[in-house]
Amino acid sequence: MVPVDPGLVAKLEPLAVQCAVPVMAALARALMGRLGMTAAAAARCFEHKQAAAGSPSFEAAITVLAALLAAGGTAGKPGEQVLREVLTRHPSTVQLLMSDRERLQSTIGHLLQLGLSQQQFVASLHTRGWTLLTRPPEHLAELEAALQQELGGDRQLWLKMLRLHRRAASGSVDTFRERAHALAVVR
Structure with a gap:
């Protein structure tokens, strides 16, 4: 193992924080702007899944999930609203937003092909069933x-x-x- 110079670490720490803040701010804006989440709810997502702050974007995953949630949702709620409710209730669901479009679509397609209906899928998201999408x-x-x-x-x-x-x-x-x-x- 190579020894680490503590002085070098102290110099690099502020730079790392400066680099991460704009990315995280853009991701938080996506949660608040596109989904209408409060700043506190968006912050809870990053608290529960800190790795989410390093994602390049949430837009592709939001688009895929919102379409699925709108198609399988109840009471005609927009998919973005349902996704906001799921993220607010289960902040660690933000892990799904870290997925790229192709992988997410492939996994959703596979689960639907197995016979899971869109309504069952949407219902499972409200009860932590979202972990299936990470597989x-x-x-x-x-x-x-x-x-x-x-x-x-x-x-x-x-x-x-x-x-x-x-x-x-x-x-x-x-x-x-x-x-x-x-x-x-x-x-």
Whole structure:
């Protein structure tokens, strides 16, 4: 390990802060301007997910999510309003805004292809179901294959798990296999 000169760190710290502030200010403006969030609610998002302050932009992800939320939302609310409500209620959801357009669209497409309706998807966002969107479609497909192999489960069982036990999709395939195998032994 290379020793770090404390004097150099002290000189670089203000520069790092100066560089980060304009980027974070632009991101906060996107949350407040485009979504209508309060400054306090936007700040809570960055408190919960500090890495979000390093994102180049939230615009692409806001566009994708707002369209989905508008299509699957209730009471004719605009997608931006629903996204604001989700971010205000669950500030760590800002992690979704760090995604690029293609990855987000791919993951949403995969979940909808599995049979999750837009309405179910929107409802799950209000109950921390947004974490599904942070998982690559390939990972979800591997987990579904493991479920089929270990338990003989079909797509309907996989969908039920995604709706009711979203955390199941967050682990590794090996851990998922072990848990599924343990369930199979108990059955």
